[in-house]
Amino acid sequence: MTHNVLAYAALDSKSPLVPYTFQQRQARPDDVIIDIEYCGVCHSDLHQARNDWGFSRYPIVPGHEVIGRVKSIGTSVTKFKVGDLVGIGCMVDSCRTCSACHQGLEQYCEAGNTQTYGSLDRHDQTPTYGGYAQTIIASQDFVLKVPENLDTQSIAPILCAGITTWSPLKHWNVGKGSKVAVVGLGGLGHMAIKLAHALDAEVTLFTRSANKEQDARDLGADHVVLSTDPTQMKSVKNQFDLIIDTVPYDHDLKPYIPTLALSGTLVLVGYLGEFSSNSVPMIMGRKSIAGSVIGGIQETQELLDFCGQHNIVSDVEVIDMQNINEAFERMLQSDVKYRFVIDMKSLHAS
Ligand code: ZN
Ligand code: ZN
Numbered sequence: 178m179t180h181n182v183l184a185y186a187a188l189d190s191k192s193p194l195v196p197y198t199f200q201q202r203q204a205r206p207d208d209v210i211i212d213i214e215y216c217g218v219c220h221s222d223l224h225q226a227r228n229d230w231g232f233s234r235y236p237i238v239p240g241h242e243v244i245g246r247v248k249s250i251g252t253s254v255t256k257f258k259v260g261d262l263v264g265i266g267c268m269v270d271s272c273r274t275c276s277a278c279h280q281g282l283e284q285y286c287e288a289g290n291t292q293t294y295g296s297l298d299r300h301d302q303t304p305t306y307g308g309y310a311q312t313i314i315a316s317q318d319f320v321l322k323v324p325e326n327l328d329t330q331s332i333a334p335i336l337c338a339g340i341t342t343w344s345p346l347k348h349w350n351v352g353k354g355s356k357v358a359v360v361g362l363g364g365l366g367h368m369a370i371k372l373a374h375a376l377d378a379e380v381t382l383f384t385r386s387a388n389k390e391q392d393a394r395d396l397g398a399d400h401v402v403l404s405t406d407p408t409q410m411k412s413v414k415n416q417f418d419l420i421i422d423t424v425p426y427d428h429d430l431k432p433y434i435p436t437l438a439l440s441g442t443l444v445l446v447g448y449l450g451e452f453s454s455n456s457v458p459m460i461m462g463r464k465s466i467a468g469s470v471i472g473g474i475q476e477t478q479e480l481l482d483f484c485g486q487h488n489i490v491s492d493v494e495v496i497d498m499q500n501i502n503e504a505f506e507r508m509l510q511s512d513v514k515y516r517f518v519i520d521m522k523s524l525h526a527s
Contacts, residue, residue: 179203183524184310185498186236187226193502194226194309197236202303206253207316211263216308217242217333217493218517219364220425223505225295230449234295240308241267241293242333244323245521254317262323264481266336267471269293269305269315281473283319309498311524321478324485331490334364334516335481337471338491342369342421343480344472345444346376349419353377358413358420360404360433362389365423365447367492367515370396372480373421375487381413383420383433392514396492404432415439415462423447430466434458444469491516497523 179200186197204210222239224230243265247257257263270291271283278286291299293315294307307313323332342365351357355378359369362384373380374397381400382393390401402409413436420433420443427450433443435458442465445452454466472480484490492515496504504517 182311184238186238188236190228206251208251209317209320210249210314211245212248213245213521215244215330215333216240216519219337238306242336243308244333256317264321264323264336269319281475284471331493333518334491338364339368340472340477341446345469351378356417358417361423364516369421370398430454437464442467493518495520
């Protein structure tokens with residue numbers, strides 16, 4: 178049996194999001210259907226709604242930072258029961274058989290993972306619809322358990338902004354004694370600071386605006402370096418084991434490479450596209466420029482558990498569904514500390 182779901186959708190690349198009703202795909206035995214309570218607003222929601230990457234499939238119901246409670250389960254579901262607090266991040270399926278999937282790295286599935294919205298379901302070819310909606314459906318293997326002790330409305334961004342920065346922190350073994358720098362203080366950057374700090378690393382924020390210093394320190398940064406000030410940049414030469422670069426547009430990496438320690442890595446998590454750098458400081462210090470995208474399901478579960486233990490959530494501004502278009506505009510101006518989260522009760526009421 179299928180049923181209709183109320184949502185907000187982009188119908189084309191030019192128009193604002195509008196109320197939209199879609200038919201949820203047929204439930205399968207391993208499916209969990211979730212009543213959505215909160216959904217984070219990610220930059221990629223805006224990029225996809227406006228077809229900035231050229232592969233959008235309309236209508237698009239965005240949203241891949243989804244928090245809610247289990248509404249119903251299929252006959253073979255063993256991991257969840259009705260009423261559980263759960264989440265869905267950026268993926269709802271993958272091939273489950275390739276080498277990446279076998280390593281729990283479904284985000285790098287060789288056949289391509291099934292995105293939470295804007296993809297086609299692997300089994301029945303219906304479109305996937307995201308979290309700007311009343312309910313969402315996914316296989317239990319792509320549903321995450323969410324700790325009950327956290328502030329529910331502030332958890333959602335952990336599922337994209339959080340895992341995107343957590344995965345490189347874990348991959349490059351950040352812990353006590355590590356020196357980590359973060360470039361950019363937005364949705365991703367503020368989570369990177371909180372998580373690196375909670376892992377006992379010494380954390381530095383690179384920023385172009387001096388007025389972000391107090392905010393960065395409040396989030397857990399030990400140092401703030403103005404990247405536009407050559408003297409300050411020189412003072413951190415050969416320092417960092419890992420730099421997490423969250424900047425979402427093309428920018429010059431050359432000033433950052435000399436600040437990496439021997440064998441250090443700068444990992445790009447925000448920008449897709451060509452970039453230029455200079456191999457000399459890389460070769461002379463065995464330094465790397467790398468990239469990373471979100472994280473696997475098991476890794477995301479570990480992050481949620483870690484956040485539960487350390488009482489970490491995102492800094493959010495809660496909005497009503499009806500205000501999403503204004504929120505998109507403010508997000509473009511970086512006018513949010515640090516993530517919008519939609520309270521989905523506002524959709525039920527409309
Ligand atoms: Zn995202
Ligand atoms: Zn795969």
